[in-house]
Amino acid sequence: MTTRRLRLGMVGGGEGAFIGAVHRIAARLDDQYQLVAGAFSSRAEVAARSGAALHIEPARCYATWQSMAEREAAREDGIDVVAIVTPNHLHVPVARTFLAQGIHVICDKPLGLTLDEGRALADDIARSGCRFVLTHNYSALPMVREARTRVANGELGEIRSVEVEYLQGWLNERVELTDNKQASWRADPALAGAGAAxxxxxxxxxxxxxxxxxxxxxxxxxLLTRVAGRQIDDEVFAEMRYASGARGRLWASQVATGYENDLRLRIVGTRASLAFRQQQPNELTILPHDAPASVVTRNGQGISAEVALACRTPAGHPEGYLEGFAQIYREAAQLIRGEAMPLLPGIADGIAGMQFIARLRQSSEQEGAWVAWA
Structure with a gap:
């Protein structure tokens, strides 16, 4: 088992990109990776400038991701894993290329554009024997994992309802018509596939x-488009029906005026309920049927032992968004080294996400009719 830092490459994430910097911070936080190569932009001059700014050897700063995969696989000191931080339409093509070269993949979400390409990628992963990790970073937050543990342990009893919402307001106007790089590709159906969905x-x-x-x-x-002229959905409403009899609701909006990144989850059971809000990521509220409500804090008293292992700082010192990504990267390194990490989001989560979009689109086209999940 290797104890050296894993050699990391990156596709996308160059000059002016947001999520690439987040992934690089996450990879550095636990000192498990060294960024050694990249194809940071489809524009050669931007790729070169980005590589220089990140102190990448010129010979390992590539003009295309195809040449990067081929040449890195041929090197004795080639990359162990690639981080894909491109617009959505490239996620699957880039991943398939690197998997074919025997290189592990950490990919930003969503998985891609369609359910079919997600399923094809799953076949490639199985054939390659490589690891594939999808960065649903919120699922790595300690208090989210504490919530999962309490549900799995039966603390809530029988689940009656699941409600989740993610509200943003940054696309309340046609920001994609400005020089905002993030808005321009996220509002393009060819590059993003789906909008808020x-x-x-x-x-x-x-x-x-x-x-x-x-x-x-x-x-x-x-799937709704609230802003006139926009070519992609910017608000989503969904209802879910579970085999157990539980019901669910989901609301996601990028045109919720005044909201920033307000991701909330509520689960109601017969014995207790719980509530989590991403903007207060160090707290989980527990609401029992026959006792006062309580707030469990990250690394505080009463949290599960396995959740405490995911905490980096003492209770009262906040952790959040970046540490969630870092936990994904830490566990991805353990997975690549041969240690089982069952909580990591991977291809199954990615396919479920694409299936959610496909079923939601199907229902929306049928004026909100119920559609079977399978």
């Missing part, structure tokens, strides 16, 4: 499934 509703979807341990037997919903 892919960008934030898949986060909400995965969070609800991760904590509850349930997928629905049927769902219905609407």
């Amino acid at each position: 892919g960008d934030i509703a898949t986060h909400a979807w995965q969070l609800a499934a991760f904590v509850s341990g349930m997928l629905p037997e049927a769902l219905r919903g609407e």
Whole structure:
């Protein structure tokens, strides 16, 4: 078993990109990776400038991701794993290329554009023997994992309802018509595939499934475009029906005026309920049927031993968004080294997210009719 830092490459994430910097911070936080190569932009001059700014050897700063995969695989000191931080339309093509070269993959969400390409990628992963990790970072937050543990232990009793929402307001106007790089590709159907459904509703979807341990037997919903002229959905409403009799609701909006990144989860059971809000990531509220409500804090008294292992600082010192990504990267390194990490989001989560979008689109096209999950 290797104890050296893993050699990391990156596709995308160059000059002016947001999520690439987040992934690089996450990879550094536990000192498990060294960024040694990249194809940081489809524009050669931007790729070169980005590589120089990140202190990458010029010979390992590539103009295309195809040449990067081929040349890194041929090196004795080639990369062990690649981080894919491109617009959505490239996630699957880039991943398939690196998997074919025997290189592990850490990919930003959503998985891609369509359910079919997700299933094809799953076949490639199985053939390659490589690891594939999807960065649903919220599921790595300690208090989210504490919530999952309490549901799995039966503390809530029988689940009656699951409610999740993710509200943003940054696309309340046609920001994509400005020089905002993030808005320009996220509002382009060819590059993003889905709008709010892919960008934030898949986060909400995965969070609800991760904590509850349930997928629905049927769902219905609407994909809406609130801002005139926009070519992609910017608000999502969905209802879920579970085999157990539980019901669920999901609301995701990028046009919720005044909201920032307000991701909330509530699960109601017969014995207790719980509530989590991403903007207060160090707290989990527990509401028992026959006792006062309590707030459990990250690394505080009463949290599960396995959750405490995911905490980096003492109670009262906040951890949040970046540490969630870092936990994914830490556990991905352990997975690549041969240690089992069952909580890591991977291809199954990615396919479920694409299936959610596909079923939601199907229902929306049928004026909100219930559609079977399977």
